[in-house]
Amino acid sequence: MxxxxxxxxxxxxxxxxxxxxxxxxxxxxxxxxxxxxxxxxxxxxxxxxxxxxxxxxxxxxxxxxxxxxxxxxxxxxxxxxxxxxxxxxxxxxxxxxxxxxxxxxxxxxxxxFPEVAVGDLSAAEVEKPVTPVTDAEIEKTIDILRKQRTRFNYVERAAQAGDRVIIDFKGTIDGEPFAGGSSENFPFVLGQGQMLADFETGVTGLKEGEGKSVEVAFPADYHGQEVAGKTAVFEITLKNVSEPLVPEVDAEFAKALGVADGDVEKMRAEVKKNVEREVKRRLAARTKENVMQALIDSTKIELPKALVEMEIGRLMDQARRDLEQRGMKVKDLPFPPEMFTAQAERRVALGLILSAVVEANKLEAKPEQVKALIGEFAESYEQPEDVEKWYYESADRLEGPTSMVLEDNVVEFVLSQAKVVEKDVAFDALMGSNA
Known part of the structure; x- marks a missing residue:
């Protein structure tokens, strides 16, 4: 040859x-x-x-x-x-x-593949978010859990904020009905912003069987373009009022959260452990994202077009599957490749950079690290040993935890090299994110 x-x-x-x-x-x-x-x-x-x-x-x-x-x-x-x-x-x-x-x-x-030379990480600055978990955060979480278990009881009085109401309504614009402007036996909770403010104001104060004509101005940026910026008149009839009953923090509430003997202190300890675990996960995710950005910013790299095109194809397929799972028909829906180019380039670049960092610094995932991470996953299940067994039954199932450990090793390495700046993040801001 x-x-x-x-x-x-x-x-x-x-x-x-x-x-x-x-x-x-x-x-x-x-x-x-x-x-x-x-x-x-x-x-x-x-x-x-x-x-x-x-x-x-x-x-x-x-x-x-x-x-x-x-x-x-x-x-x-x-x-x-x-x-x-x-x-x-x-x-x-x-x-x-x-x-x-x-x-x-x-x-x-x-x-x-390009030769990857990671830049000087000692010159990089990485922001590391910090969120303390105090008793106040635990009480706030318990309060949220209480509200999630709210029951509504029928009452014979005027509707007020917090009540669940059931109504019939018919809306018109310039005397003509419009799409989505009418419904029967429609339930919603007053004061939660489910309906426009003018609409909720019109319902508040009504009693069962009472009706009212309400004028509602749709904002110019309203998601329904056909009614945006217009004023509608709704004929509303109130059919039912139910007041909220939020459970007390007692033995029954503790049992509802999975504490078999109803011990409230055990429940608080369990809530605290779960909150601390979730805070730790979200902080780690934010720190990891900042580390990855630092690696990209520190490393100049030319990307193989073939790898970017392959990644674009994977992202397009994933988008189609996600939409199909939501019940959408996407067979003939166009997916312009440029929609995915920036994300594909970032993923390819990170893949090449991480591989170079791992190889150069011997950061491969160790079996004991993988085992410890799987143990963390399993901890939140009733039968943790079954979860651990499930992972170790297949090499494919171990790929996920192994990749996560490898990324964690890279994060720890970069943090040890870079200038780390801690930043306080409010509990509500952290938990309100989708991290």
């Missing part, structure tokens, strides 16, 4: 390869003989047709398959011999120039 390597740009290469035709002929003849042993050809028993007839029927297909295999195998063997780290898939082209009857010639154009 003859190989010639050309550098087309920083990352793009061309390998010109020549494989002796005799080698291809020999492989084709060998495969033809194997096929002939079982070939079914009309007029002959299986495997009994003359070789020339078998060749006439199967020869072109076999030769095409052999050439395809030869192209793939020769390319990756040549790339290995040249110590090339191929990024993505090569583009194969027929050779140009004089005809060569002795050799099968082709060329492969491809990209290689």
């Amino acid at each position: 003859q190989v010639q390597l050309e550098t087309l740009s920083n990352l793009e290469r061309r390998l010109s390869i020549a494989v002796p035709m005799a080698e291809i002929d020999a492989k084709a003849a060998e495969r033809l003989k194997r096929v002939a042993r079982t070939a079914k050809i009309q007029g002959f028993r299986p495997g009994k047709a003359p070789l020339k007839i078998v060749e006439a029927n199967y020869g072109p297909q076999i030769r095409e398959e052999i050439i395809g295999d030869t192209v793939q195998q020769s390319f990756y063997r040549a790339a290995a011999e040249q110590k090339l780290r191929v990024a993505g898939y090569p583009r194969f082209e027929p050779a140009t120039g004089e005809e060569d009857k002795e050799n099968f010639r082709f060329a492969a154009v491809f990209e290689v």
